[in-house]
Amino acid sequence: MQDNPILVEVIRGLLVESRHRGAVAVCDAEGMLLLALGDVETPVFPRSAVKAMQAMPLIESGAADAFGLDDIELAIACASHSGDKAHLAAVRGLLAKAGLKEAQLACGVHWPMSERASQELIRAGKSPSAIHNNCSGKHAGMLATAVYRRLDPAGYERPEHAVQEDIRRVLSEICGVPLDRHDMGIDGCSVPTFALPLAALATSFARIGSGKGLTGARKDAAERLVSACVASPTLVAGEGRFDTVAMRGLGTKVFSKGGAEGVHCASLPALGLGIAVKIDDGTKRGAEHVLARLLSELVPGADQVLQSRLDGELRNWLGLKVGRVRPSALLENAAKRLSQQKDSSAASSPR
């Protein structure tokens, strides 16, 4: 793997205190790279960024229609949710329609990401359960697919289960990359995660956002899932979180989804583009700043919606301004070039 460049700098006083290296690809649905910084060919684990693609078999199998799932339930199947009331209700709704129980969720347990939800549990003297896991909606969707297909739901999270094999096939087809066991890791919630080059990930996000390069049931499934997410941005993440803020403010102009270890992807349906970011060190601080900077050039209104993130102001416990997160000169210049490229291609394209 080649050395990735510094994309984000963290300033304190007059010095760069910390820095984040990484790679980013911006592609169209045909896989043409509009921007490549760093290594966009070595596979990286996309983690939760590809939950919408992991949810496709839920629709393609016919399970979603058979169980009468609505957009709320489809959005939660694609979510890394904060564990607030609305999230739990959506997961429970999905489970109930498919005749499933919370105890069947194999995602493991963590405290809700939502501080408010965690505090409510603590005040009530309760502990979290699997439904509070940010991936519980994805797991509910996988379980629903399994029962609809009359497969044994036990073990649905294992690599050899037909539900996971289906997901591997879907990812492989949309990304245009053969995937085998060597590309597999086990995710925080125990399902497989398959490593994919950033260029392929960006291409897949261009495809699922615009429908270009997809056909038939696959195209319909992508449109339905992305629309469901964009229509319920609070369900896909939670209050104050990047994906919720971005999609709530930008409507159908962006579908954005983060993953663990510094991965973040986005679809820009109107432009037919996809973006995929991976920060080498795995920090969200780096990934979100890169994506915010690129969106601010590519998507009208994103500069306002993501303003506090673009400012990157660091305040301390007393509220004093002590530093700033900022794009590196390389990222800054690349973002500006990308914006010009977009404008000139829009000007020259036939109407």
Place this chain on the structure above:
Amino acid sequence: MQDNPILVEVIRGLLVESRHRGAVAVCDAEGMLLLALGDVETPVFPRSAVKAMQAMPLIESGAADAFGLDDIELAIACASHSGDKAHLAAVRGLLAKAGLKEAQLACGVHWPMSERASQELIRAGKSPSAIHNNCSGKHAGMLATAVYRRLDPAGYERPEHAVQEDIRRVLSEICGVPLDRHDMGIDGCSVPTFALPLAALATSFARIGSGKGLTGARKDAAERLVSACVASPTLVAGEGRFDTVAMRGLGTKVFSKGGAEGVHCASLPALGLGIAVKIDDGTKRGAEHVLARLLSELVPGADQVLQSRLDGELRNWLGLKVGRVRPSALLENAAKRLSQQKDSSAASSPR
């Protein structure tokens, strides 16, 4: 600044999922570099790693003796504490002896690092206050110094206050580096933090741990503070945290202190060495792994005490083993060379 090497790798499945670059210096009290990986000359903010040095004016001014401070109160003045009961009691003890009130603390407010302490506050329907800030002991020590010196305690956290000027002088003298306002940032708790080269930081830790290169009152102050920390490792950090685990298990063999943004330093008094680590991206995951690996070669028993950290096993929410944090080949080889160097210098030194 030159490119720092990869020191730590994070493995998932068969791939390196994330990586941490950084620099590390191991020095003796004369500033001789026994190990230098990466850039050990460009100044970095040491943040909370130098709290013991920030506490020196508390002793050197005569305030600690005048107020009859004991080792508990000296340890908490050097701490980044978890906000558990014993920590709060120690801070309150220090404040009471100096006739100070909690309301005078200018460190700002955050939830206790201790999950248990946070949950107790929530269950009691309370919010945290400045005393829960991990730096409240340091601030209490600064306030005590100010009142003993009959300085206005208000504004004790500001760069121009005599207490902070004293700290700048102490840091500059022990590290052997002139420091001015250009090297200054404001820390999370609102006091100044002065950027220092890792080589100078490692040298200063060699000095405060062994007393070598220090004389008179400065030497006594260093010995008293380091002894107080090593004698109360739980006060300096908290249950389960690196510094507490290391010092509890290794007694007087190590004085270790972490700071924000991936800084970690340690004194090895018996060897007369100091270590200073900075991870470029600011993550504790990287810094703690580097320090654990070096301590395991240099300090008898550290391999057992820090075993779980050296194993670096990553388990997911269900308890499945999904990956591992491991030293890069460069760090691994450097650690082994360092161990041989130490053994051969011990064998050849006069007894």
